[in-house]
Amino acid sequence: xxxxxxxxxxxxxxxxxxxxxxxxxxxxxxxxxxxxxxxxxxxxxxxxxxxxxxxxxxxxxxxxxxxxxxxxxxxxxxxxxxxxxxxxxxxxxxxxxxxxxxxxxxxxxxxxxxxxxxxxxxxxxxxxxxxxxxxxxxxxxxxxxxxxxxxxxxxxxxxxxxxxxxx
Amino acid sequence: xxxxxxxxxxxxxxxxxxxxxxxxxxxxxxxxxxxxxxxxxxxxxxxxxxxxxxxxxxxxxxxxxxxxxxxxxxxxxxxxxxxxxxxxxxxxxxxxxxxxxxxxxxxxxxxxxxxxxxxxxxxxxxxxxxxxxxxxxxxxxxxxxxxxxxxxxxxxxxxxxxxxxxxxxxxxxxxxxxxxxxxxxxxxxxxxxxxxxxxxxxxxxxxxxxxxxxxxxxxxxxxxxxxxxxxxxxxxxxxxxxxxxxxxxxxxxxxxxxxxxxxxxxxxxxxxxxxxxxxxxxxxxxxxxxxxxxxxxxxxxxxxxxxxxxxxxxxxxxxxxxxxxxxxxxxxxxxxxxxxxxxxxxxxxxxxxxxxxxxxxxxxxxxxxxxxxxxxxxxxxxxxxxxxxxxxxxxxxxx
Numbered sequence: 001x002x003x004x005x006x007x008x009x010x011x012x013x014x015x016x017x018x019x020x021x022x023x024x025x026x027x028x029x030x031x032x033x034x035x036x037x038x039x040x041x042x043x044x045x046x047x048x049x050x051x052x053x054x055x056x057x058x059x060x061x062x063x064x065x066x067x068x069x070x071x072x073x074x075x076x077x078x079x080x081x082x083x084x085x086x087x088x089x090x091x092x093x094x095x096x097x098x099x100x101x102x103x104x105x106x107x108x109x110x111x112x113x114x115x116x117x118x119x120x121x122x123x124x125x126x127x128x129x130x131x132x133x134x135x136x137x138x139x140x141x142x143x144x145x146x147x148x149x150x151x152x153x154x155x156x157x158x159x160x161x162x163x164x165x166x167x
Numbered sequence: 168x169x170x171x172x173x174x175x176x177x178x179x180x181x182x183x184x185x186x187x188x189x190x191x192x193x194x195x196x197x198x199x200x201x202x203x204x205x206x207x208x209x210x211x212x213x214x215x216x217x218x219x220x221x222x223x224x225x226x227x228x229x230x231x232x233x234x235x236x237x238x239x240x241x242x243x244x245x246x247x248x249x250x251x252x253x254x255x256x257x258x259x260x261x262x263x264x265x266x267x268x269x270x271x272x273x274x275x276x277x278x279x280x281x282x283x284x285x286x287x288x289x290x291x292x293x294x295x296x297x298x299x300x301x302x303x304x305x306x307x308x309x310x311x312x313x314x315x316x317x318x319x320x321x322x323x324x325x326x327x328x329x330x331x332x333x334x335x336x337x338x339x340x341x342x343x344x345x346x347x348x349x350x351x352x353x354x355x356x357x358x359x360x361x362x363x364x365x366x367x368x369x370x371x372x373x374x375x376x377x378x379x380x381x382x383x384x385x386x387x388x389x390x391x392x393x394x395x396x397x398x399x400x401x402x403x404x405x406x407x408x409x410x411x412x413x414x415x416x417x418x419x420x421x422x423x424x425x426x427x428x429x430x431x432x433x434x435x436x437x438x439x440x441x442x443x444x445x446x447x448x449x450x451x452x453x454x455x456x457x458x459x460x461x462x463x464x465x466x467x468x469x470x471x472x473x474x475x476x477x478x479x480x481x482x483x484x485x486x487x488x489x490x491x492x493x494x495x496x497x498x499x500x501x502x503x504x505x506x507x508x509x510x511x512x513x514x515x516x517x518x519x520x521x522x523x524x525x526x527x528x529x530x531x532x533x534x535x536x537x538x539x540x541x542x543x544x545x546x547x548x549x550x551x552x553x554x555x556x557x558x559x560x561x562x563x564x565x566x
Contacts, residue, residue, distance in 0.1 A: 020497040020498060020499065021260055021261065021263060021497065021499050023498070023499055023500055025498070046387050046388070047387050047390065047392075048390060049390070049502075049509065049511065049528065050500075050511060050513065050526070050528040052513060052526045052528075054515055054523070054524045055524075071513065071526075073500055073511070073513070073528075077387065077401065077403055080408045080409055082500070084498075084500060102388060102390070103385075103388050103389050103390075103536075103537065103540075104388065104389050104390030104533040104536065106536055107532060107533065107535075107536040108390075108532075108533075111532075115224075128217075129216065129217065130216065130217035130220040130565060130566075131217060131220065132217070139222055139225055140224060140225055144225075146225065146226075146229050148222075
């Protein structure tokens, strides 16, 4: 349903799509993401259920495929339709924030920044949510050690703090 | 630390900083809220979370699909069985399997018992925080009964780990059904007693009406789900809207509030308890005999006595424990209506033994993120009332 609307109104925006077990998923490039969000909001997808990310360190970095997938889940309360939107970003690349349109994006984006190190441009308070400001590294990256490494920096920290800047 | 230091610099002498938590009786868990006050009026409330962060999602990437179940107990520990059910449903969706009828019915039965227990904690403790101790005592007796029932079924009161991928750990024992029937009668009476103590109580009205009010558009924009969203007037309940486990075959109503304030949230929760009892009664009436787990040796473990006596069962057991299930490659998001709202599990599978990525979408994180908006301009005592009515459970908030 909604995917046909997107195809009609933003032709060529969807670069990949699949429907596994009934979950509609679309992949869009970062450039057309905000237009898509506008369209979704107009079409009634007003509950932003979740924002998260998936780390694919093995994936070859090319022009449109970065290391991370930022994954958004939307729900249309009127039609009960769900839509998953994925945007690929490279390490160090920032996503545009959705806090202006969805207040719930505030903490979800902070959590993604905290655990993956993906920044959100224009976010009013881009600080870590679950771990503390000085925490070395980003815990849900695949190269972060399972035992937590040396989070209290007992042996002198070499890991970057908050992408290079100390809090 | 920096956030307080900065505010302190900006203070002109009239404002005061008060820490609510991380260890405070009304925060029920380790939440910290930094309140900036002028007199007793809240100017700014900055929640600081993460005190209970233990990396559940990271751990999940390094555990097999079955091994993750005990970690789901520790999300919303007031109603752990519902998390077990929500997670098992997500993996079953990924596998594309249907579980036996009896397993579905028992899952509905224990989920609704857990919903009653969770709402009892929320309503009872909210009342205690505001100063009404008696209702709490009447209700908590019933909560004990629910936990006794869980102990009968799963062997544990809180950390139940009752579900398995493809069904349940075991069938409910003999004597469970009559005790549940007795519980239905007693709980109904206890809810009546609680309502007599609170619903028309003028002090309760003064403390809860108009406090934390939120409109439907704002509630949706903040990502509210569950009782808090319904109290704001949006009739969204996944059990009706996107039925799972055969909820469409049960007869129950969705209570909806009008103002979204603490009082409406209380009323919605009380009515939901009654509706849950209604569902439990229907489950007990139609409970049919049969297996409680799919009989697929590639998914569920064979019964122990067969493992010890038959070669094939021993091989199945060994293969499942050592190599895990054969998972399809793909990603699913599966949501169930937990006591607090939409509990979602987003699982990415690369076909391996462990999930490639597992994401828990906790219902109370978006709700708690609106805390500043909810309490701005009110008194500290109101902040405590709002916090209780939001039903923040640190286990699922911080993961």
